[in-house]
Amino acid sequence: METNEIPIADPETEEEEIDIAPVEEIIKNLPDNSRGHLIPTLQKVQDVYRYLPAPAMELVMDFLNVTQAQIYGIISFYPQLRITEPGKYIIKLCYGTACFVKGAPIIGDKIHDRYHIRPGETDASKLFTLQTASCLGNCGAAPMALIGDDTHGNIDPEQTLDVLGEYKKDDAEAPATEEATV
Ligand code: FES
Secondary structure: OOOOOOOOOOOOOOOOOOOOHHHHHHHHOOOOOOHHHHHHHHHHHHHHHOOOOHHHHHHHHHHHOOOHHHHHHHHHHOOOOOOOOOOOEEEEEEOOHHHHHOOHHHHHHHHHHHHOOOOOOEOOOOOEEEEEEOOOOOHHHOOOEEEOOEEEOOOOHHHHHHHHHHHHHHHHHHHHHHHHHO
16 A cells, blocks of 8 residues: 555444554643644654554544544645554665666665565565655765665665665564563
8 A cells, every 4th residue: 555545444444453542642732722733743643653543543633623534635745644554664765866867766676576565665574664755865875765764875776685684684683682681
């Protein structure tokens, strides 16, 4: 599903189960129910869950008295707001001119071939979500990508899967490391 694709409500679908206490706390701390609080509130909710779960949005809609159409209008307009849970690592692949000519499309194709994702999608194991950027502000190090909190520059497109493989390896090793310290 595209990151900001608007879901169709399906009464047969199970409700997402989340702990709504953090949303209640966010709402409780709002000075009033003015709609001007909508975007900052959605950002705070996303900071908690990494995306905007439907039950959380319902609480926000109720309190700020906005309709589902209005809230999804906002979400469609702001690509940083997500209605689906992202992968553990968000890959922001730069498709600006400098990065494009230095191989960003090859990097994108290699990610697709291995992880079967295009921009806006998350792989089946929920490890990677692919997004694109128009310029990451360091064109001299093209092609550039952000992976999670890490900046990668001068990426050799042929080495794309090696770079991502390091994250996959770290992820696979993380539980074993934690268990070993218990
Ligand atoms: S075009 Fe990619 S960093 Fe500027």
